[in-house]
Amino acid sequence: MSQHTVDIRDEPTACQWSSQGLRLNYLDWGNAQAPLLLLLHGNGDHARSWDATAQRLRNHWHVITPDWRGHGDSQWSPDGAYFTSYFVMELADLMEHLNAxxxxxxxxxxxxxxALRYAAMFPERVQQLVIVDGHGPSADARQRWAEEGDVARTRNWIEKRRLIAARPTRVLPSLEHAAKRFMQDNKRLSHANAERLAQHAVKAVNGGFAWKRDPLTRVFAPEDFTQETGEVWRHVTAPTLFLYAEDSWKFTPAVRQLEAHFAKAQGFVFESAGHWLHHDQFDQFIGVVTDFLSPPTDS
Known part of the structure; x- marks a missing residue:
């Protein structure tokens, strides 16, 4: 397992863009004359999860790391609108804001x-794609949903949202408690990295700290993943690299069949890594990504 150290003296510039009435945060790592590279975090995460990656790639790329709505330092949706299409719209608005x-x-x-939906809708706007254990719901999840049925799933979604909205804000007594939560979710995460991730995942409140993330982001609507299909993916024209983690709950050998839906796809499986493979095997991850990405040159 490779560990990485983030140089805290090397801080990005915090910036903002607007999408659908929300004020959203992104970090600009400089080198604005270089080709644009976006690093997109997952659900429940935040832009600072990419710090080490951004620091390693910024010499050749203009790296931007956004916080999605309801995450990090971006605003929460006032009506709890965390549908996949809203996030795709945010990405489209970010590209316009950057004049990219x-x-x-x-x-x-x-x-x-x-990213895959955006690349399908706007293939001319995406030059290269690296998808890190992010191909959509696992086969097991889809099977559970099919067995549950649409009516029951929708009712459960409503009931879960009501329960979450009624709960008081959870207060953590210290940053150490937040760091321990990260280490519970990712057994391979070093204590130093857990502390760094926790620092950017919480905000100070009376009595301690609270998670920055809107808890309603934890509940996906039944309709959220209807477009994760070969019919949509066939519109992606960018060269695409799928990175899989051998120990991720998402991975089975059969999942690699999805590569056949893409015009230019290849895959790589990381051993001794879980869902957060870019933390678990950082050096190998950076090597594979660097070998794949080629900054475009003027012709």
């Missing part, structure tokens, strides 16, 4: 779902 004709994208987990 095209970009390369590295995206983790749910961020990969958003």
């Amino acid at each position: 004709q095209a970009a390369s994208i590295v995206a983790h987990s749910f961020g990969g779902v958003v």
Whole structure:
């Protein structure tokens, strides 16, 4: 397992863009004259999860790391609107805000779902794609949903949202408690990295700290993943690299069959890594991504 150290002196610039009435946060890592590279985090994560990756890639890329709505330092949706299409719209608005004709994208987990949809809708705007354990719901999840049925799933979604909205804000007594939560979710995460991730995942409140993330983001609507299909993916024209984690709950050998839906796809499986493979095997991850990404040159 490779560990990485983030140089906290090397801080990005915090910026904002607007989408659908929300004020959203992104980090600009400089080198604005270089080709644009977006690093997209997953559900429940935040932009600072990419710090080490951004620091390693910023010499050759103009790296931007956004916080999705309801995450990090971006605003929460006042009506709890956390549907996949809203996130795709945010990505489209970010591209317009940056005045970008095209970009390369590295995206983790749910961020990969958003990136793939965007690349299908706007193939001319995406030059290269790296999808980090982010191809959509697992086969087991889809099977459970099919067995549950649409009516029961929708009712459960309503009931879960009501329960979450009625709960008081959970207060953590210290940053150490937040760090321990990260380490519970990812057994391979070092204590130093857990502390760093926790620092950017919580905000100070009376009595301690609270998660920045809107708890309603935890509940996906039944309709959210209807477009994760070969019919949509066939519109993606960018060269696409799928990175899989051998120990992720998402991975089975059969999942690699999805690569056949893409015009230019390849895959790589990381051993001794879970869902957060870019933390678990950082050096190998950076090597594979760097070998794949090619900054476009003027012809």
